[in-house]
Amino acid sequence: MHKFNKTVEKNHRHKKGDYIVKKIIDGKLYDTESADFVLEYEKDVLGLSHYGFITRTYETTIYRTKKGNWFEVRDDNFYILTIENVKRIIRKYDTDLYLELYEVEEA
16 A cells, blocks of 8 residues: 655755756656655666776665656656666665555564
């Protein structure tokens, strides 16, 4: 059972400088000003440099649109998320939030 609207803060916004982050992807507007903030976490991303592979850590924020679509913003880049991705991330980084949003069978 999803209890999203009762749980999520509505006023936290991801800002870079003084502007709101917006992007059109596949003809849909993803806007941090109108979407609900869900979670902020640090994401390690493996990349390639002139010296070989390196891991960079990015401050990453997950949002949910009013129509129920999920996305994350990392370094001003937008990434569309599936519900499975969202559940995995929330379960990993904020167990209490996961338990508020989703029913979990007790062991």
